[in-house]
Structures are given as structure tokens and as C-alpha cells.
Amino acid sequence: MSTCPSCHGARFILGGIVNGTTGAFKGVRRTLCATCNATGSISEEFHERIKRGIELRADRLKRGLTVDQEAQRLNLKPYQVSDLENGVPNENP
Ligand SMILES: [Zn+2]
Numbered sequence: 001m002s003t004c005p006s007c008h009g010a011r012f013i014l015g016g017i018v019n020g021t022t023g024a025f026k027g028v029r030r031t032l033c034a035t036c037n038a039t040g041s042i043s044e045e046f047h048e049r050i051k052r053g054i055e056l057r058a059d060r061l062k063r064g065l066t067v068d069q070e071a072q073r074l075n076l077k078p079y080q081v082s083d084l085e086n087g088v089p090n091e092n093p
Contacts, residue, residue, distance in 0.1 A: 001041040001043060002041060002042055002043070002046075002047040003042075004033060004036035004039070004040055004041055004042050005047070006035035006036065007033035007036060009040040009041065010033070010040065011032065011033055011038045011039065012031060012033055012038065013030070014028050014029070015028070015029050015031050016028060016029075017029050046087065046089075049087040050086075051087075053086055056084055056085050057085040060085075067082055067085075
């Protein structure tokens with residue numbers, strides 16, 4: 001197991017609460033971490049996938065392509081490119 005890269009093992013993520021009408025800052029809310037399902041750690045396999053996704057995104061940005069352009073190039077749907085970059089497990093390998 002590896003420490004969750006999103007919450008760094010804290011099991012929750014801090015997010016700002018903003019007034020929807022005025023945009024005024026209202027405070028900070030703790031949200032349970034969705035990356036590790038609030039366990040604070042992730043499997044080595046998931047960790048590797050996240051690392052690979054970060055590399056894929058960096059590589060795409062270096063080439064100046066949007067997610068849509070990259071999807072077209074790889075003959076994928078844009079959501080599939082973004083899933084790959086976010087380390088989301090591939091349901092249909
Ligand atoms: Zn987490």
C-alpha cells in the first residue's frame with residue numbers, strides 16, 4: 001500500500017465553501033477523500049496508475065494538445081483520455 005496522493009493519508013480533503021450568490025468565502029469544509037475512499041492509502045497498482053496518468057498528461061500538454069485533440073489522435077473518447085490521465089481503472093481493457 002502507498003500513501004494516498006490526494007489526501008496524503010489524512011483521509012479527507014479540505015475545500016473552500018463559497019457563497020453561491022456573492023462569491024464570499026464562508027469557510028473550509030472537510031470532504032472524505034474519494035481517491036482512497038477515506039482509507040488514507042491506495043494499492044501499489046493504483047499508485048502506479050496515477051503516476052502514469054500524470055506522465056501522460058504532462059506529455060500531452062508538452063505537445064500542446066487538448067484532451068479532445070489527444071482523444072481524436074488516439075481514436076478514443078475524451079472521457080477515456082481523462083480517465084487514463086486520472087488513473088481511473090479501465091473497466092473494459
Ligand atoms: Zn485519500
